[in-house]
Amino acid sequence: MIELDHVTMTYESRDVVKDITLQVKKGEIFGIIGPSGSGKTTLLKIINLIEKPSSGRYRFDGSVVFRTGKGADPVGRRMAMLFQKPVMFNASVDDNIGMGLRFRGVREAGRYPLVEQALQEVGLAGYGQRKARTLSGGEAQRVALARAIVISPDLLLLDEPTANLDPKTAVVIEEIIRRLNREKGMTIVLSTHDLVQGQRLCDRIGVVIDGQLCQVGTPVEIFHMPGSTPVAHYVGxxxxxxxxxxxxxxxxxxxxxxxxxxxxxxxxxxxxxxxxxxxxxxxxxxxxxxxxxxxxxxxxxxxxxxxxxxxxxxxxxxxxxxxxxxxxxxxxxxxxxxxxxxxxxxxxxxxxxxxxx
Amino acid sequence: MNEIVEGFIKAIDLIITLDPEVMEITIRSLQISLAATALAALASLPLGGLIHFYEFRGKKAVIVVIQTLYSLPTVIAGLFLFLLISRAGPFGFMGLLFTQEGMVIAQMILIIPILTGLTISALSNIDKEMRETIVSLGASWFDSILTIMKEARFAIFAAVVLAFGRAISEVGAAMMIGGNIRGSTRVLTTAIALETSMGDFPLSIALGIILLGVAVVVNLGLFIMQQRGLS
Missing domain, CATH: 2.40.50.100 (RNA polymerase II/Efflux pump adaptor protein, barrel-sandwich hybrid domain)
Known part of the structure; x- marks a missing residue:
């Protein structure tokens, strides 16, 4: 589904992402693990067309992606991203969740049932009329997840989806992620620095250290058969x-x-x-x-x-x-x-x- | 001391009895400044948006110039416009000097930099994460701008209120362009200046109280709106 071919991203003369070649298959949960500041978020943003790589090629479902960073790209509209720090717009929970649908031209009457369903999926039924900015961190994260999944994306990108959450809420989010993948066949790419979470959730894992993709493999391969000393150190x-x-x-x-x-x-x-x-x-x-x-x-x-x-x-x-x-x-x-x-x-x-x- | 106390008492009386002259000056002031603010906002908000969203060479310099013009002395704005619209000036044929329309233009010149600059800074305060979220949600370029503007609405509204405050409280340009003609271009500030110099303190104080009252009401409205928006 995703093919990155020698993608490099230079920011202020520093390579944040270095020559990454990566394939993510349709229907899999792919984890990107690595220490903080290793370039995981930038990689997700490149995939989400928010950041434009300095060099390299990006194919989505076989076709080369050209436009990035401008939004409204037809390819971009097939994916959704959950950011580590969820942004809540100064509006109701319903309006927040329905935003992606509104951008896709879905009228209010059509949005409502979808928004309600998404709220139900993240376990926040009945929260629709609340002001989004008054929600707790965990609730906001779930609303942001609902906002991402309400558009039924083919690809869901999750940046440290549980980093700022208490363990109980983290379990709920993980359960939702698993369900979306199993029941809806959604392809999911998630970044995490939580090794155990990567192991629990992912079909395959890529280890990114210092902007480089050091190893890709199944959790067993990554944790028991590291391909290099930095990876071995990182996976404990x-x-x-x-x-x-x-x-x-x-x-x-x-x-x-x-x-x-x-x-x-x-x-x-x-x-x-x-x-x-x-x-x-x-x-x-x-x-x-x-x-x-x-x-x-x-x-x-x-x-x-x-x-x-x-x-x-x-x-x-x-x-x-x-x-x-x-x-x-x-x-x-x-x-x-x-x-x-x-x-x-x-x-x-x-x-x-x-x-x- | 007695003079001041007496002045206050008479001023309150003028306000309570809705003195025709006081009312007329007040209404004219509000009309001119509201018109100037509305027209300036129509021009400045899109202009601020354009400067913020478009990347072009010299953008920072433009912003610095706009910010410098925040403190444009009102008499300089008055002088500049006077030269343009006086009989000998390039726009003299329009007959704008000593008219309310001329005063509206003068106030617009004063507040367009504030409105534009504060719109830019309101939009700049929308953080990167929010922009990225908007792009990520599949917004078109137009949707992005609209959504960001909507998020910045309280800050933008505050800018409009501030601009109105500057418009209604300035005296230099109003005096030079309007001429303080009784029944035609006399507004709160020019009337206060004139009546004070003539020794009519009660009228000056009454008009002063009204001017402050307008500021209080407008800012109170803004405060309530912001509280509702944030809670």
């Missing part, structure tokens, strides 16, 4: 080691870093410069006999640091390389470990991912 992979491939046989590649050898189920990367990564959640700590585990990487070491990490405890183990493991509180208690304890870090070869750097 704690264990990243640069090293070299010793040898590779069917289904197993041996990787060496700082004198420690790791077995990986990954294919051998084409690049000479290689890094291995695995998530801290994939590391098990064993006390005593490690013979029963099926993990192929068994690295004996000593605990050098233990610190709380949300509901987990982050345990750093010096095995020649410092490996981080996330353990639940009960696991820590069962193992009766503390700083200085001798443990064996067990990591399955399938959890160790290799990538070129």
């Amino acid at each position: 992979v704690e264990n990243i080691f640069n090293g070299r491939i010793i040898d590779a046989s069917a289904g197993c590649t041996r990787f060496e870093t700082q004198g420690v050898v790791l077995m990986s189920g990954s294919e051998r990367p084409a690049s000479q410069e290689v890094a291995a990564s695995f998530r801290a959640e994939d590391v098990t700590l064993i006390i005593g006999d490690a013979g029963k585990t099926s993990a192929r990487n068994l690295l004996p070491g000593k605990i050098v640091e233990m610190s709380p990490y949300g509901p987990f405890t982050a345990v750093k183990v010096d095995c020649g390389i410092t490996i981080t493991a996330f353990l639940t509180r009960t696991t820590v208690e069962d193992l009766a470990i503390s700083k200085g304890s001798s443990v064996t870090a067990a990591i399955k070869a399938t959890a160790v991912h290799l990538f070129g750097t």
